[in-house]
Amino acid sequence: MRFEGTTGYVATEDLRIAVNAAIALQRPLLVKGEPGTGKTVLAQEIASALGANLIEWHIKSTTKAQQGLYEYDAVSRLRDSQLGDDRVHDIANYIRKGRLWEAFTADERPVLLIDEIDKADIEFPNDLLRELDRMEFHVYETGETIAARQRPVVIITSNNEKELPDAFLRRCFFHYITFPDAETMSEIVEVHFPGLKQELLREALKMFYDIRDTPGLKKKPSTSELLDWIKLLLNEDVDAATLRERDGRKLIPPLHGALLKNEQDVQLFEKLAFLNRRDGR
Template sequence: MSFSSTDTYIVSNALQLAVDAAVALEKPLLLKGEPGTGKTRLAQELARSMDTELLHWSIKSTTKAQQGLYEYDAVSRLRDSQLGSDKVHDIANYIKPGKLWQAFTAKQRPVLLIDEVDKADIEFPNDLLHELDQMAFHVYETGETVTAQQRPIVIITSNNEKALPDAFLRRCFFHFIEFPDEQTLRQIIEVHYPNIQQQLVTEALDLFVQIRELPRLKKKPSTSELLDWLKLLLLDPPKPGQLREWMSDEQRQSLYGALLKHEEDFPQLRYLRQG
């Protein structure tokens, strides 16, 4: 297979090659990059381009690797036993397949997204090593072994909140999504707003890039936040060549809230160069 840009998602040549390489090597693709650079969206668009199922496993601080395999509901079994239900004689009634189980048994090769793996405990990635290597796991309660009918395409995202174990990294194909250059940003904007005036795009990108370059920002605005800001601008577009003046209006300055997410960052706007 060869993944490329779609009608709703622009992918760089480097990212396209990384997807193809991970698939060819049959290794999970580990994606890092600034929040908002499209890591999660990549898995969604990959599944859509393949016309296959996306299994999205969103990781939290409390997530355990076992939950990706299956969960045994002992409480429900105990309750049914007290009520005299015949269900209790088959323990399989209380086994709930997790996302890996679903991926292993899917009829069509799915895309499995393990999203924000670095949010979990440091041992979480290591706990998945065997299953990702062998594409199989054992269900102790029933004695069965679940083996992948076909190897799913695994996308793993990380925001670098925690370092990942070396043993885990060795088993992945790694790619860092660089922040898009101006040409790519223009392509992304064109996909989302095909009829937007190019003069507005030019002015907005110039101001956006300057904001990202401001010193000591706690969080630089991302691509998704640029798109949000443009959506607001299109509701009441400024006249050509007047975006900076239009945004300097005291009431409209609150629109910078689409780009800046910390109150400490707003005073930095005074350092913007004049157009």
């Protein structure tokens, strides 16, 4: 099983090496990077490239590790016992399987995505150490042990919102997705907008990277936001000449709501435009 990228996802050489190293080592691949750099989509594309089923576990701030294994619905069992339902005699009827249970018992080797693990409580990664290491867990209510039929390909994403424990990091193969340079970004845009006029692409990328390099910017626009912006440029028939205009009144890009996502950054560009007009630029 080797990942070489797909027609819909531009994977750099170092990313392909990282994915295949994690598969060979049978270790979870921990992927970090700026939001919008394709971490979540990577798991989808790996599953597609390997012809494997994708099992997704999207983590929230309230998610507990136990939910990935199973949950015992004691409330439903109590209600059924009060109603005289025969299901209460088999406790297995009240065990809800989690995503790890699904991955461990899959007939064929799946890809398991644990998305944005850093959103959960700091103890969340530690609570999964044994299960991800030994690929098994015990169901106390039924007395059974659920062991993986084959090790799933585990992809774990993080936005670096909080530090992950060292014990957890030791069990992972790590890769940081660096923000694409202009050449790689051109390839990504070509995948989504084949045949885009090169002049428009060149001017759009120049403005995009100029915005990202602006000192004091609170939130830099991401790859996904660039793709949204280009889609709007095409939809509104904005040409390359419009993007080339650099006078003080044009510092804020057209359709900037796709790139600038908070009022502080919009105000920053308005201030820069004002200063340029005042200085007669």
